[in-house]
Amino acid sequence: MSGKSGSVVIEFRDVGLYLGGKEITQNVEFNVRKGEFVCVIGASGCGKTTLLRLVSGLYQPTTGSVHVDGKKVDGPSRDVAIVFQDYSRALLPWRTAAGNVSLALEAIGMPRAERADRIHALLGKVGLAQHAAKYPSQLSGGMQQRLQIARSLAQGASILLMDEPFGALDAMTRQSLQDEVLELAADTGATVLFVTHDLEEALYLGDRVVALYSNPGRIARIVDIPLTRPRNQLSTREEPDFLHLRRELFGLMEEIHA
Amino acid sequence: MSGWRGLIVPVVLLLLGEAAFRVFGYVGDTLAPPSAIFRGFAEAIGDGTMVTTTLQTFATVLGGTVIGAAFGLVVGCALGFWNLLYRFTYITIECLRPIPSVALLPLSLMIFGFGYKMEIAIVGFATAWPFLILTYSAISQVEPRLLEVAKVFGFGPVGTAWKLVLPAAAPRLMTALRLCIGIALVVAVTSEIVSNPQGLGHELMIAQETLRPHRMLAYLVLVGLIGWGLNNLLLWLQTRMFRHRGEVDTEVAA
Numbered sequence: 001m002s003g004k005s006g007s008v009v010i011e012f013r014d015v016g017l018y019l020g021g022k023e024i025t026q027n028v029e030f031n032v033r034k035g036e037f038v039c040v041i042g043a044s045g046c047g048k049t050t051l052l053r054l055v056s057g058l059y060q061p062t063t064g065s066v067h068v069d070g071k072k073v074d075g076p077s078r079d080v081a082i083v084f085q086d087y088s089r090a091l092l093p094w095r096t097a098a099g100n101v102s103l104a105l106e107a108i109g110m111p112r113a114e115r116a117d118r119i120h121a122l123l124g125k126v127g128l129a130q131h132a133a134k135y136p137s138q139l140s141g142g143m144q145q146r147l148q149i150a151r152s153l154a155q156g157a158s159i160l161l162m163d164e165p166f167g168a169l170d171a172m173t174r175q176s177l178q179d180e181v182l183e184l185a186a187d188t189g190a191t192v193l194f195v196t197h198d199l200e201e202a203l204y205l206g207d208r209v210v211a212l213y214s215n216p217g218r219i220a221r222i223v224d225i226p227l228t229r230p231r232n233q234l235s236t237r238e239e240p241d242f243l244h245l246r247r248e249l250f251g252l253m254e255e256i257h258a
Numbered sequence: 259m260s261g262w263r264g265l266i267v268p269v270v271l272l273l274l275g276e277a278a279f280r281v282f283g284y285v286g287d288t289l290a291p292p293s294a295i296f297r298g299f300a301e302a303i304g305d306g307t308m309v310t311t312t313l314q315t316f317a318t319v320l321g322g323t324v325i326g327a328a329f330g331l332v333v334g335c336a337l338g339f340w341n342l343l344y345r346f347t348y349i350t351i352e353c354l355r356p357i358p359s360v361a362l363l364p365l366s367l368m369i370f371g372f373g374y375k376m377e378i379a380i381v382g383f384a385t386a387w388p389f390l391i392l393t394y395s396a397i398s399q400v401e402p403r404l405l406e407v408a409k410v411f412g413f414g415p416v417g418t419a420w421k422l423v424l425p426a427a428a429p430r431l432m433t434a435l436r437l438c439i440g441i442a443l444v445v446a447v448t449s450e451i452v453s454n455p456q457g458l459g460h461e462l463m464i465a466q467e468t469l470r471p472h473r474m475l476a477y478l479v480l481v482g483l484i485g486w487g488l489n490n491l492l493l494w495l496q497t498r499m500f501r502h503r504g505e506v507d508t509e510v511a512a
Contacts, residue, residue, distance in 0.1 A: 104411055
């Protein structure tokens with residue numbers, strides 16, 4: 001468990017989901033502990049994103065149940081924030097960076113007078129303090145995704161769901177954002193459920209990796225990642241454990257795809 | 259200004275027209291050379307009728323569009339938000355919508371008599387349907403991801419409508435308004451020509467009936483200029499208001 005032995009905050013209890021007569025997930029059962037960073041990997045269309053949508057309350061399971069902090073999920077909750085992959089659609093193009101962060105603060109009913117400081121602090125956290133007055137269309141892809149992360153942090157959620165957040169970014173931007181997210185998670189003590197199709201990204205970020213089978217999405221394996229933290233783009237990726245796990249998971253993914 | 263090239267054709271046409279009248283020496287009750295049309299403008303501005311009638315038509319166009327757009331906006335939003343309501347009412351709407359607004363002139367005349375009210379009612383009717391349909395489609399086309407963002411943040415129906423759906427639909431609503439102003443001008447002038455004794459349309463008819471083609475053509479040109487001007491004004495507003503949304507991010511293919 002790589003040192004994380006806090007209480008269970010996310011529970012999948014034998015979760016199955018049908019959408020439009022098609023079985024999307026089947027018998028999904030695993031827990032995420034407080035402060036843990038868990039990555040979900042699998043082929044596209046294996047229902048990775050579905051798991052996040054179940055935790056965020058955007059979907060209701062057909063069978064079984066999902067629990068957050070011991071309570072059954074029956075709709076979106078302030079304590080669960082989500083970062084979508086398609087930042088350009090998830091951001092409000094008519095609001096500035098500050099305005100986009102403000103949306104989350106308006107949602108929790110923070111008085112206008114208190115918002116400015118909080119927005120400034122949040123934008124500072126993701127390195128966008130100088131870009132507060134810019135519109136999303138004036139920001140690069142990496143900056144837009146940082147903005148979306150700042151907005152989801154604004155909610156003050158202790159659980160952060162991330163749906164292939166760096167899938168559309170170039171390799172360099174992706175690596176710096178990986179480190180920023182690790183730092184933010186460590187600073188805030190947030191529990192993170194992170195979906196990706198990039199196996200190395202999952203290994204680099206996670207305390208554990210959940211690998212899924214496709215059609216329907218089922219758990220293939222759950223692997224502990226005993227790599228030390230803080231992680232480093234160069235040295236961590238060269239560690240024997242990393243390489244060993246990479247080979248193991250690669251084999252597993254090939255098996256899944258076969 | 260790079261739009262000056264667009265002026266070449268009308269200027270050349272005017273010169274050709276003038277030349278043709280001079281060469282062939284046409285005099286009659288139906289046509290007038292551009293120079294006479296300019297004189298018509300001067301006359302009509304001089305005796306004050308052009309300003310008065312323009313204001314009359316403007317008032318109807320604006321009044322009718324405001325009423326029609328307000329109705330279209332409210333009903334279009336309602337239909338966009340509650341799909342059930344749409345399913346209950348779409349046949350009714352599809353039956354009312356194709357009624358030519360001018361066909362309602364007799365009815366409107368019986369209810370309101372001559373004057374602003376009957377014409378505003380007709381213009382309102384004519385603009386309400388396109389605005390309604392375009393509002394409905396603008397709302398149905400709001401990025402579904404934004405609706406999820408609203409859900410995740412826990413916004414209720416009012417918050418979602420006010421903070422996400424309406425601003426997201428705003429550029430399309432502006433386009434709808436532009437279209438409706440155009441329709442409003444057509445319908446207003448038509449009802450003035452057909453029955454209501456005021457405004458530019460009525461003035462056009464008087465000029466025709468008193469056999470003053472230069473004056474009639476002056477009004478015709480004015481109606482064209484007003485339509486063009488209104489459209490450009492709204493277009494300018496539209497680009498100003500929504501200039502930040504222009505560039506669509508192409509980095510995300512998914």
